[in-house]
Amino acid sequence: MMEEILDIYEIEPALSFKKVDASENKQRSLTIHSKSEEVFALLNELQIPYKEKTIEEVLIFLFDRLLYEYMENQSCYTKETYNKFKSTFIYDQLQMLIYHTKSLMLWLYDDIEQIPRNCRSLYRKKEISPVYGTNYLEKYEHYKLHMEILPPEKLPRYFNKLVGLKHFSVRTKAIYHALVEELEIRDINYDFMLYGKERMFSYKIEIISINNKYKVIRQF
Structure with a gap:
């Protein structure tokens, strides 16, 4: 090794x-x-x-x-x-x-x-090919398809299993973007995630209901 x-x-x-x-x-x-x-x-x-x-x-x-x-x-x-x-x-x-x-x-x-x-x-290999060297869209569409069918309370479990406490990668970026889009569609508040430049892959999340509205919180 x-x-x-x-x-x-x-x-x-x-x-x-x-x-x-x-x-x-x-x-x-x-x-x-x-x-x-x-x-x-x-x-x-x-x-x-x-x-x-x-x-x-x-x-x-x-x-x-x-x-x-x-x-x-x-x-x-x-x-x-x-x-x-x-x-x-x-x-x-x-x-x-x-x-x-x-x-x-x-x-x-x-x-x-x-x-x-x-x-x-x-x-x-010396450099990456930012245009042709990534399967970002393929990964995004794959995870987006899975997230669309999950109820709000199961989204964190799926997301945490994929991303929580893992390293930064193109895969985790695709998963993050798929989650954010799904949260926006469902009108779930995810304000805290907007201030970290998407570097939230080293912790897990939870979705709770406050006054009948869903909100994403950190789960350390």
């Missing part, structure tokens, strides 16, 4: 990557020279699953999170908006995590040609 390997060995930089002086960005917390404990710290901070996960699985999580972060503040997905996103701190840090994960993969297999064929494309 990834954490077991990283916990034992420090991987020397093995990929070509643009070196950036840490002094250029006082926010920068991870560089190509960072130690394994720093990598783990950022993975934990970003709530990216890695325990008992393979290197390939972690890479998939990282690219999915990259797409999630790009989608977070965009209403139109274009080459221009993605290029702007590439100058953000979160993009830089996710790319650093991708770099360290790929370095670990290369160290483990010793040579690119020895990497299993089904994983080689992940190793060679």
